[in-house]
Each structure stands twice: as C-alpha cells, then as structure tokens.
Amino acid sequence: MLTGIDRLMQSSCEREKKEKICRSRGGESCAFDGAMIVLQPIADTAHIVHGPISCCGNSWEGRGTLSSKGRLHRMGFTTDMTEMDIIYGSENKLYDAILRAYESVRPKAIFVHATCVSGLIGEDIEAVCKKAETFLGIRVIPVNAPGFVGPKNLGNRIAGEVLLDYVIGTGEPPFTTDYDINLIGEYNIAGDLWLVEPLLKEAGVRILSKITGDSTFEEITYAHRAKLNVVVCSRALINIAREMERRYGIPYIEVSFFGKTEMLQALRLIALNFKSQISNLKLADKIEEIIMREEKKLDEKLKAYKHLKGKKAVLYTGGVKSWSFISALMDLGIEIVAIGTKKSTFEDEEKMKEILGEDAPLVEDVTPKNLLRLIKERNADILIAGGRNQYLAIKEGFPFVDVNQERHIPYAGYDGLINFAEQISNSMRFFQESGDRSQKTEIRKKESLKIINHKSEITINPLKHSQSIGAAIAFQGIDRALPIIHGAQGCSFLAKVLLTKHFREPIALASTKLFTEDVVMGSEENIIKVVQEIVERNNPDVIGILTSGLTEVKGDDVTSAMKDLRFKIKDSKCQIVHISTPDYEGGLETGYAKAVEAVIKFIVHSPQSAVNKKTIDCFINVLVGSHLTPADFTELREIVESFGLKPIILPDLSALDGSRKGFSALAIGGTTTEEIRAMGSSDFTIAIGASMESAAMILKERFGIEYRVFESISGLKDADMFMETLSMLSGKPIAKKYERQRRILIDGMRDAHFYYGNKKIYVALEPDLTVQTMHWLDEMGAVVEIVDVNSNDLFSIQGHFDLLISNSHAEDTAKRLGVPLYQMGFPVYKVLGNNHKVTIGYSGTLSLINEVANKLLEVHQ
Numbered sequence: 001m002l003t004g005i006d007r008l009m010q011s012s013c014e015r016e017k018k019e020k021i022c023r024s025r026g027g028e029s030c031a032f033d034g035a036m037i038v039l040q041p042i043a044d045t046a047h048i049v050h051g052p053i054s055c056c057g058n059s060w061e062g063r064g065t066l067s068s069k070g071r072l073h074r075m076g077f078t079t080d081m082t083e084m085d086i087i088y089g090s091e092n093k094l095y096d097a098i099l100r101a102y103e104s105v106r107p108k109a110i111f112v113h114a115t116c117v118s119g120l121i122g123e124d125i126e127a128v129c130k131k132a133e134t135f136l137g138i139r140v141i142p143v144n145a146p147g148f149v150g151p152k153n154l155g156n157r158i159a160g161e162v163l164l165d166y167v168i169g170t171g172e173p174p175f176t177t178d179y180d181i182n183l184i185g186e187y188n189i190a191g192d193l194w195l196v197e198p199l200l201k202e203a204g205v206r207i208l209s210k211i212t213g214d215s216t217f218e219e220i221t222y223a224h225r226a227k228l229n230v231v232v233c234s235r236a237l238i239n240i241a242r243e244m245e246r247r248y249g250i251p252y253i254e255v256s257f258f259g260k261t262e263m264l265q266a267l268r269l270i271a272l273n274f275k276s277q278i279s280n281l282k283l284a285d286k287i288e289e290i291i292m293r294e295e296k297k298l299d300e301k302l303k304a305y306k307h308l309k310g311k312k313a314v315l316y317t318g319g320v321k322s323w324s325f326i327s328a329l330m331d332l333g334i335e336i337v338a339i340g341t342k343k344s345t346f347e348d349e350e351k352m353k354e355i356l357g358e359d360a361p362l363v364e365d366v367t368p369k370n371l372l373r374l375i376k377e378r379n380a381d382i383l384i385a386g387g388r389n390q391y392l393a394i395k396e397g398f399p400f401v402d403v404n405q406e407r408h409i410p411y412a413g414y415d416g417l418i419n420f421a422e423q424i425s426n427s428m429r430f431f432q433e434s435g436d437r438s439q440k441t442e443i444r445k446k447e448s449l450k451i452i453n454h455k456s457e458i459t460i461n462p463l464k465h466s467q468s469i470g471a472a473i474a475f476q477g478i479d480r481a482l483p484i485i486h487g488a489q490g491c492s493f494l495a496k497v498l499l500t501k502h503f504r505e506p507i508a509l510a511s512t513k514l515f516t517e518d519v520v521m522g523s524e525e526n527i528i529k530v531v532q533e534i535v536e537r538n539n540p541d542v543i544g545i546l547t548s549g550l551t552e553v554k555g556d557d558v559t560s561a562m563k564d565l566r567f568k569i570k571d572s573k574c575q576i577v578h579i580s581t582p583d584y585e586g587g588l589e590t591g592y593a594k595a596v597e598a599v600i601k602f603i604v605h606s607p608q609s610a611v612n613k614k615t616i617d618c619f620i621n622v623l624v625g626s627h628l629t630p631a632d633f634t635e636l637r638e639i640v641e642s643f644g645l646k647p648i649i650l651p652d653l654s655a656l657d658g659s660r661k662g663f664s665a666l667a668i669g670g671t672t673t674e675e676i677r678a679m680g681s682s683d684f685t686i687a688i689g690a691s692m693e694s695a696a697m698i699l700k701e702r703f704g705i706e707y708r709v710f711e712s713i714s715g716l717k718d719a720d721m722f723m724e725t726l727s728m729l730s731g732k733p734i735a736k737k738y739e740r741q742r743r744i745l746i747d748g749m750r751d752a753h754f755y756y757g758n759k760k761i762y763v764a765l766e767p768d769l770t771v772q773t774m775h776w777l778d779e780m781g782a783v784v785e786i787v788d789v790n791s792n793d794l795f796s797i798q799g800h801f802d803l804l805i806s807n808s809h810a811e812d813t814a815k816r817l818g819v820p821l822y823q824m825g826f827p828v829y830k831v832l833g834n835n836h837k838v839t840i841g842y843s844g845t846l847s848l849i850n851e852v853a854n855k856l857l858e859v860h861q
C-alpha cells in the first residue's frame with residue numbers, strides 16, 4: 001500500500017525540482033514543523049509532540065494563526081522524552097500522555113507528532129494512537145513527519161496526506177448549500193481570513209471547511225461535501241485539492257487574496273466556477289457589485305499612500321508564495337528589484353515570470369550576505385521578508401516589513417492591502433526620519449518559599465528549553481563565534497526564530513542539516529563539510545559544535561570527527577569546541593553552562609602562554625550565567641571597573657543590547673578569544689549564578705585561581721555582598737555613585753514595601769533567575785512560590801496568588817488564573833525593552849521593585 005509519504009515522493013518530488021520540496025537545505029524549518037503549521041490551527045484539537053523538549057519547546061505559540069473556535073492552537077503538548085525513555089522506549093508514556101491530554105483539555109481529536117528522536121528509535125506511534133482511540137472514543141491521529149525526512153514544505157504536504165487519510169470524508173455536514181467551498185492552505189495568519197470571509201458571505205458563498213485556519217475538527221471531516229476547493233496562496237496543500245478532485249470529483253482553483261488585482265481575480269474565479277457549474281448569474285453579479293464597491297473604497301484609502309509609487313523592494317517570503325506579494329506590491333506601484341526563490345516551488349517561479357515577464361529578477365542565493373548585497377546594489381527602499389530577516393535589514397538601516405507566519409497584521413483582502421501599505425509606509429518613514437543612510441548607520445551603529453512540583457507523563461505548555469538553545473545563547477557573547485547544531489535543520493531554525501524574537505537581534509546559529517540518508521549512513525562527515533565551508537566563508541574565531549537528541553541517540557562519533565576536523569583546518573586560527581547538548585536531558589541553563597565550561601577547557605591557555613598583562617592591574621574573571629539581560633552585562637562591567645579591577649567577562653552578552661552595527665553571520669562583540677586565552681592568568685574568578693560554579697572550578701583546578709559564587713547580585717543584601725567583595729579584592733572603597741544608589745534603593749524599598757507585604761508571588765523562571773528573583777522578593781516581604789521549569793509546565797500552575805513572574809509564554813496562563821504577569825526570563829517577546837532592562841545592583845533592583853509593585857497595583861485599580 002502506498003503511504004502518504006510514498007505518494008509525495010512519487011508525485012511532487014519527481015515532478016518538480018526535487019530539491020525544492022524534498023531536500024531544500026535553505027534556511028528552513030523541518031518536516032515536523034511544516035506538519036504542525038498545517039494541523040495546529042485546528043483549534044479544538046490537541047497536538048502532542050512525541051520527542052525531547054526542543055521540538056515543542058522552541059516552537060509552541062510561535063505561529064501567528066488566530067482562531068475564534070478555541071485556544072488549543074496556542075498550547076504546546078509534549079512527552080518531553082528523557083534519556084530513560086529513549087533507552088527503554090516510551091510508547092507507554094505516550095499512551096498515558098494522550099489520556100492525560102484528553103482529561104486536561106477535552107479536545108475533539110488528538111494529533112500525535114513523531115520527531116527525529118522518536119522516529120529514529122522506531123516508536124510505533126500508529127499502534128499507540130489506535131489503542132488510545134479505541135479507549136477514548138475520539139480520533140487519535142499519528143503524524144509521521146520527523147524532522148530528518150525533509151524540510152517544512154514536505155511536512156506541509158505530509159500533513160495534507162494525514163487529513164486525507166484520517167479526517168476528510170469521515171463526517172457529514174448538518175446541511176449543504178449550492179455555494180459551499182473549502183478554503184485550503186489558509187491559516188488565518190493575524191486574522192487574514194476575517195478580512196475575506198465576510199465578502200464571500202455577502203456574495204452568498206459559504207465556506208464549508210477551512211483547511212485549516214480558524215477551523216474545527218468536525219468541519220474538516222465533511223470537507224468532501226463542498227462544491228469547489230479554493231487553494232489559497234500556498235502550494236503547500238495542493239496535494240489535498242488534487243486528491244479530493246480524484247476521490248470526490250471536487251474541482252479546484254488556485255487563488256491569492258493578497259492585493260487588489262489578486263482579490264479581483266479570486267472573487268471572479270470563484271463566481272465563474274459556480275456559474276459554469278450551475279448556470280447561476282446572480283452570484284457573478286453580486287460579486288461584481290462587491291468588487292466595484294470595495295475597489296472604490298480602496299482607491300480612496302490608498303491615496304494616502306501614493307508616495308509609495310516608484311519605491312523599490314527586495315522580496316523574500318517563506319511559506320507564502322512570493323507571487324501573491326509581487327502582485328500586492330505592484331498594486332501599490334512598488335517596483336520589485338529582486339525576489340528570493342529559495343523556498344519557492346517550480347510553479348511559483350513560473351507564475352512570477354507570468355506576472356513580471358521572463359526577466360523577473362529571481363535570485364536563488366538568499367544568504368543574509370547576498371540579500372544585503374541585493375538591497376544595496378539594487379538601491380532598494382525596503383526588504384519584505386519573513387521575521388527571521390528583520391534584524392538583518394534593521395541593523396543595516398533598511399526599512400522592513402514582515403510577511404510571514406509570525407506577523408501580527410493581516411494583509412489579505414482589500415483592508416489587508418491598506419494594512420500592508422501602512423506598514424511599508426511607516427517603516428520607510430521611520431528610517432527616513434532617522435537621517436540619511438550614513439547617519440543611520442551610526443544610529444544602529446526560606447519560609448516564605450514554597451516549591452511546586454507537578455511532573456506528569458505529559459508536558460502542556462512547556463517552560464523548559466533545550467540545552468542546545470542555552471549553549472547557542474552563550475556563544476552569542478563570544479566575539480566572532482558561531483554555534484552549529486549537529487542535527488536535522490528544524491532544531492537550529494526553530495531555535496534561531498525564538499532567539500531572534502527574544503533578543504531582537506540577528507542570531508548567529510548554523511546547522512549540519514541532516515536528512516534521512518545521513519541518519520542511516522552516518523553523519524560525522526556532515527560536521528566536517530559544514531565546518532570547512534564556514535571556516536572558508538566566514539573565518540570565525542570560535543565554532544561550537546552542539547549535538548542534538550538525534551545525533552546523540554544515533555551515536556555519532558563527534559570526538560573523532562573533531563580530531564579529523566582540527567587536522568583539516570589546521571591552517572585556520574578557528575577554535576573548535578564540542579559540547580554534548582542532547583535535549584532529552586538538562587535544560588537551557590545546563591546547556592549554557594556546558595558551553596562556558598567547554599570554552600574554558602578548549603581555549604584558556606596556561607599562564608605562561610597567555611598574553612602579557614600589566615602586573616599592577618588586578619584581572620578578574622567574571623563568569624556570568626544565562627539569567628542576566630544584555631543591559632546587565634554593561635552594568636556589571638561598570639560596577640567592577642569602578643573598583644579599578646579589569647574584568648574578563650565570559651560570555652559577554654552586552655553584545656546583544658542593540659549596539660551592534662551591521663549584519664554578520666557570526667556573533668560580533670562579546671569576549672574575544674584573546675581575552676579568553678588570558679583567563680588562566682587572572683587573579684580571581686567571580687561566578688554569577690550557581691550554574692557557573694563548575695566553570696569556576698575548572699579555572700581553579702587548572703590554574704589555581706580562587707573563586708567565589710554569587711547566587712544573586714540583585715536585592716540589597718546580595719548587592720552589598722557583591723560590592724564588599726569587589727572592595728576587598730581591589731582594596732578600594734565603594735564608589736560614591738553606588739553609595740548614593742544604595743540610599744535611593746533603601747528609600748524605594750520603603751516606599752514599595754506596602755505593596756509586597758504578604759503578597760503571594762508565583763515564580764516560574766530558569767533556576768539561577770529564580771534564586772536571584774526570590775532573594776529580593778523575600779527582602780520585600782512577599783511570599784514566594786517557585787516552580788522547577790525543567791520538570792513542570794505552565795498548564796499545571798493552579799491556585800490563588802497575586803502575581804505570576806514568568807516568560808512571555810505565560811500570558812495565557814496568567815489570564816486563565818486572573819492574575820497579572822510580570823514578564824522576565826526566556827523568552828520575552830510580548831513586551832519591549834527587556835534587553836535594555838538593568839536588573840542587578842542597587843539601581844537595577846530598584847527598577848525591578850517598582851515595576852513589579854506597579855503590576856501588583858494593577859490588581860487594585
């Protein structure tokens with residue numbers, strides 16, 4: 001019997017440019033993510049990700065799809081596989097997880113997604129789903145699209161096959177009309193659908209099933225009763241339309257709702273199709289009436305944007321077809337000077353040529369370097385692309401508009417075009433007002449404590465993040481470094497998206513991009529090939545090889561590959577550091593700490609060979625955990641230097657505070673390799689955060705450097721302790737500036753303590769940040785409850801308290817519990833300014849105290 005994947009390989013992959021659908025190695029996500037993008041918008045179903053933490057942890061809540069039918073699409077469910085699950089198998093755990101998910105949220109159906117690790121160890125998710133389905137009496141559907149089988153596009157299509165095989169045709173609608181259509185490939189990103197559906201309804205066309213934006217599971221079961229399939233924009237789900245035509249005789253058309261021209265064509269095509277089927281002219285007349293009215297309104301509103309005429313754009317879209325945005329840009333009179341086609345299908349390219357002619361400026365090379373070159377050489381006024389490229393443009397001072405699935409503004413329909421014009425105009429105006437381009441370059445240039453633990457077989461809305469994401473963060477604070485995740489491409493893609501959202505900066509992160517054949521045949525060669533290419537192209541000072549669950553489970557001999565590699569690049573000054581970061585153990589903080597330890601082990605030299613330093617200077621190593629903000633690093637340096645000490649801060653994440661100039665594939669700024677080498681000659685080591693103690697111990701064991709660990713440097717007592725230690729080390733008194741800040745802090749604490757007394761505050765943060773936060777909250781008199789983020793989730797947080805302190809993912813949890821949320825930790829992307837916030841020392845503590853007090857006040861207002 002042919003499986004869905006077989007069908008895809010036979011049809012799409014042979015027919016089209018095979019590389020485009022099945023083997024794209026461009027900066028794309030993996031098949032697992034592609035399948036989730038298609039299926040997760042069904043908002044009354046649960047999606048259990050069967051694998052270690054990174055697949056779900058890096059991606060849940062990351063997609064911009066909206067729904068009026070439920071909130072399950074905003075939740076993440078994972079079995080969070082551990083090493084024991086991998087050794088002994090975790091089919092029983094998966095079964096229990098399915099039952100628990102059902103009990104917890106009563107979904108209409110459950111989809112179970114395989115990932116690289118569960119796929120590699122051969123978990124029989126089909127059998128588990130079948131058993132659970134029999135027990136629960138609801139559909140439990142396996143989705144076999146582990147990341148290594150291919151890129152996102154392939155995952156989209158596998159999800160289409162899943163809907164065909166398990167869902168479509170299994171139900172009946174309450175009634176049908178002569179004008180029932182299905183919308184296929186419309187995910188209701190930012191509410192796109194809601195700008196189109198009312199017009200169709202007004203014309204008398206009913207959307208029977210939406211596949212899948214703003215849909216219910218039930219409506220997809222009866223999609224086979226529609227009279228017409230309308231495939232929207234993305235060709236990702238064309239396989240559904242083709243197969244439904246074959247099985248149910250439903251014709252299909254392909255349309256786009258982006259832009260005036262495409263809207264007109266789409267509405268007329270729908271009318272034409274019904275006209276030819278049932279000879280009804282009324283629908284066509286009604287559609288013409290709507291088009292005329294809407295275009296008139298649109299033309300009037302677009303007058304405000306006539307300054308966009310003649311502007312030039314570089315366009316590089318991801319999941320959405322470039323051609324639909326070409327048309328929308330042309331409606332606004334904007335010239336397209338380059339179109340990235342890395343993620344476009346063969347047919348997309350044909351369509352682009354149809355619109356722009358044979359000379360359409362198609363460009364296959366969309367590496368950041370080339371995109372920047374295109375913007376500059378072709379004198380473009382704006383880059384229109386996916387959110388991942390946002391900071392590439394912004395850093396170089398170019399306007400940017402996000403058109404991918406992470407966006408928050410709807411662009412479909414007539415009103416969507418106005419939104420699109422407004423965004424382009426706003427972005428251009430902002431950069432114009434910042435002066436000319438050269439100027440812009442400059443601008444850019446105890447008792448109160450209770451620990452909660454609710455571990456169960458399923459993790460719903462995880463708090464935990466993978467070790468590799470933690471290690472990747474550490475490398476962002478090392479000058480000219482590049483971390484590479486050794487695994488399938490989804491891991492680095494999803495991690496990069498999340499890190500970019502949090503830091504609002506370009507993130508240096510690469511992947512060895514493994515596919516099925518690499519998994520089967522061995523993939524050590526991939527490391528060598530990828531590193532050699534990077535050394536040749538980017539000449540980094542440090543490369544970190546971070547392993548993934550996939551490569552650890554399949555037992556890659558990374559150590560031998562490293563030996564081979566070091567020999568092959570012996571003429572380069574690049575240092576290669578190997579860190580074992582499987583996502584079935586540890587979490588963000590352990591991955592970060594391992595990276596710091598490995599960098600010390602591999603790079604720090606013995607004192608004899610370290611660079612000379614002036615003997616009168618007192619050099620101290622400052623090892624800083626993952627819990628400080630980029631602005632904290634600058635504050636920390638200032639504090640240490642105020643005592644006349646010379647700090648070598650490792651890593652130095654101040655590089656991510658927005659001060660970096662230009663774009664680079666490497667992490668620019670931060671600790672230099674020269675400084676790291678010299679750490680063996682320092683006089684003392686300070687470790688900020690308990691997770692940094694092991695790294696400090698390595699320096700002590702190898703070079704005899706004494707150290708002291710500070711669990712916290714926020715709060716009055718902890719900041720005092722820190723200052724006193726620095727004073728002792730330097731033999732200098734605390735600077736007047738800090739004495740003054742201390743007095744102000746005490747005064748601020750007195751003012752604010754009324755709001756904290758006996759307030760119950762729930763803290764769900766990474767361990768080091770939890771301890772630091774807990775210390776100053778305790779000083780303020782609050783009652784603190786903490787949760788271990790590595791073994792608990794947001795869903796299990798219950799009870800009555802006054803404030804939740806956690807990351808941005810906790811927004812829905814806070815709403816559910818009816819408490820305010822103070823966002824901190826990782827990731828924070830729903831409030832601005834997190835990276836510029838100082839949270840340490842006297843003044844940082846005072847800011848925190850006031851901000852949190854204001855949140856507590858919200859409850860009483």
Ligand code: SF4
Nearest residue numbers: 055116147488490491
């Ligand atoms: S590539 Fe990474 S994110 Fe994608 S399924 Fe594999 S492990 Fe998960």
